[in-house]
Amino acid sequence: MPDIARRIVLASRPVGDPKPSDFRLEEIPVPQPEPGQMLLKTEWLSLDPYMRGRMSDAPSYAKPVGVDEVMEGGTVSEVVASNNDKYRAGDIVLSRAGWQTHLISDGSGLRKLDPQVAPVQTALGVLGMPGMTAYTGLLEIGQPKAGETVVVSAASGAVGSIVGQIARIKGARAVGIAGGPEKCRYVREELGFDDCVDHREPELREKLKAACPKGIDVYFENVGSPVQDALFPLLNFFARIPVCGLIAQYSATELPPGPNRVPQVFRDVLTKRLTIRGFIVSDFWGRFDEFIREMPQWIKEGRIKYREDIVDGLENAPEAFMGLLKGKNFGKLLVRVG
């Protein structure tokens, strides 16, 4: 056990895209657990788009990380010393230790992980928050029916990749939108989507139209980019739009330029009777037991595949996170800390 703990704090609130100086790596003595407490050592840190929101003090659904505070984040951690009856050294737990190597915990909010069931870091991805986000947002709001067409943006990402595969399990046509030929090939050939459109290519609307010959019944929104302009005209009557994320906008210092489409959006909502609904995963925690029963089964049957993009070393988290916001990751982004 090293004597020095390391942590990354928010050095300043980013204006626009986060930059290296918005983060600061600090070294402190490893804290010691008191009676009832234990010391957790971080093995895996999850990097997720929502963290950009926590760096800002704009009003949102969660309170921001304070300047000089440790960046928040889900982790898989090992219990290295325990004065808590419920855990012992060697236990692996799902925690929210944040961007740091060590955390003192009283045991609240932890979930014990069994390495025999699945690689423990999947609790941060396909078997964790991103997988649950895909599962509940698609099933609760998207409600795909057999024969319908589901389109998902950021289709090679931690959430989008699962959305399309569940859509196919439910008998729907799955069409991804992703950035670049390599991601599109992966989405089609490895994840088994029916099609995938590269949003960097010209003539996006024509390509989407060709990929969705029966229109679009569910659009699972992860990005919030001008791709919407190409997509909205293809929406069918009674289409559902779960709004899960808007990664293209998180760092915008002003709203992106473009045509004034609010009136058109509401026209489409009215004439096509669309449903646009925002959610975050915690709105649907009630379905966790069902999720954690179904998803491992689907993985076992080969119906759900996933990909991890692993970065080594806590010190590399800021750069990896900045890349995530630019779509540079390929699969679920994880930092191997331990």
Added chain:
Amino acid sequence: MPDIARRIVLASRPVGDPKPSDFRLEEIPVPQPEPGQMLLKTEWLSLDPYMRGRMSDAPSYAKPVGVDEVMEGGTVSEVVASNNDKYRAGDIVLSRAGWQTHLISDGSGLRKLDPQVAPVQTALGVLGMPGMTAYTGLLEIGQPKAGETVVVSAASGAVGSIVGQIARIKGARAVGIAGGPEKCRYVREELGFDDCVDHREPELREKLKAACPKGIDVYFENVGSPVQDALFPLLNFFARIPVCGLIAQYSATELPPGPNRVPQVFRDVLTKRLTIRGFIVSDFWGRFDEFIREMPQWIKEGRIKYREDIVDGLENAPEAFMGLLKGKNFGKLLVRVG
């Protein structure tokens, strides 16, 4: 029975606001019913905002009225001659005879009205399509709970007036938005809304904020005007926005000017987990029996009030309709044809 029937046809598709020359009054011989048929004579014609959509051939949820065809519309009609076993002369029926004095009907799609139960023209208003629109849109999509705040635009109109009163029956705070002090006074004092804001007054956002001290949980959208800019920031987490109509936009030849608010709308949808959902009354016909049981009871108890704006003579329908699109009516707009 006159020998001459009169009808108003769509003379040309309006560009922008409809004008008198877009309509044409025609006289034809009164048609005669064949075996199994009957002759209906129009007593009341309902004028409703949706008719503007039918005058356009832009894609929508219903096919447009053809040029030179009779304008569509709901009517209360009297059976004046019947070769149909199910109806006899003197029966009063709810029909869709359109903007004309007479119609040959085989009886399909009619509903017999009992003048003892309610004034028959209420089947075009509070006990008909507009009332049912308010009832289902508010209860199915808005789902107001006791203590919540419901805001409705066009609050003195046929739909809006009912929305706010049902909101109060459900224990919610009802706040109207209407044009001009007379309508606002009516909404507050006669309909019993908790408050009403005049959208023509300056400092709309401040006034809305004062009228909604606990924010807005349901915004029932009838208008689609820039009032949204003042209103969206006041929406609470998990607010619901039934989109019923966009009367401010129906005649727009180009989308109204304004800031590019699509990204902001989606941000609000995400961070506040809003639901925006379009509907038309026919999506919810399954609740008609419940509606037609509850609404007369509420009227009898004095909990639902309504106001009719009556215009005499079919020839005055075009001008009345053009006024409706400008908010010149005050209450449910009806043409007394017979």
